[in-house]
Amino acid sequence: MTLPPATPDTKDWTWVLERPCPECGFDAAGTALAQVPQALRENAAGWAGVLTGPDVARRPAPRTWSPLEYACHVRDVHRVFGGRYEQMLRADDPLFADWDQDAAAAAGDYPGQPPADVARDLVAGAEQVAVRLESLTPDDVERPGRRSNGSRFTVTSLARYHLHDVVHHAWDVGTG
Numbered sequence: 001m002t003l004p005p006a007t008p009d010t011k012d013w014t015w016v017l018e019r020p021c022p023e024c025g026f027d028a029a030g031t032a033l034a035q036v037p038q039a040l041r042e043n044a045a046g047w048a049g050v051l052t053g054p055d056v057a058r059r060p061a062p063r064t065w066s067p068l069e070y071a072c073h074v075r076d077v078h079r080v081f082g083g084r085y086e087q088m089l090r091a092d093d094p095l096f097a098d099w100d101q102d103a104a105a106a107a108g109d110y111p112g113q114p115p116a117d118v119a120r121d122l123v124a125g126a127e128q129v130a131v132r133l134e135s136l137t138p139d140d141v142e143r144p145g146r147r148s149n150g151s152r153f154t155v156t157s158l159a160r161y162h163l164h165d166v167v168h169h170a171w172d173v174g175t176g
Helices: 012-017 033-050 067-090 101-107 115-134 155-172
Strands: 144-146 152-154
Touching: 012 155, 033 067, 033 115, 033 155, 067 101, 067 144, 067 155, 115 152, 115 155, 152 155
Parallel strands: none
Antiparallel strands: 144 152
């Protein structure tokens, strides 16, 4: 059975860098860069439990992702953000390629992914990014990068934005 696509999220979430998220409660402005690596690891560890549930692939509503689909997205978020950190550290003010999360979900067959593989890859992705963030020098943290819509980030603000994304999705599935 082919599932309908999830309702696209078209919000510009960059405002979470300035004020706490009223849904998940995450406070990016109050999060130090030094806290992000461990928080990414802890978030990733929580997804392993989510992915062992009996209804992990069942959607709560036809156009709302299942916990498995959210976990696949979080796994891919770590990959995308990891690439963006590398761009920022290697190039001056890079422009990030657009990433269509809904197209990625369809192309990646999120509902058909083996949950154990997703859990393993999500934890590995979070660990890889955490190690990279822990290796930053003082000169690295303010390096800039930008999205095609004009949103500008530093490595620090991108790390906080990244952390909000995964924390928010844990909240979406009831574990945040």
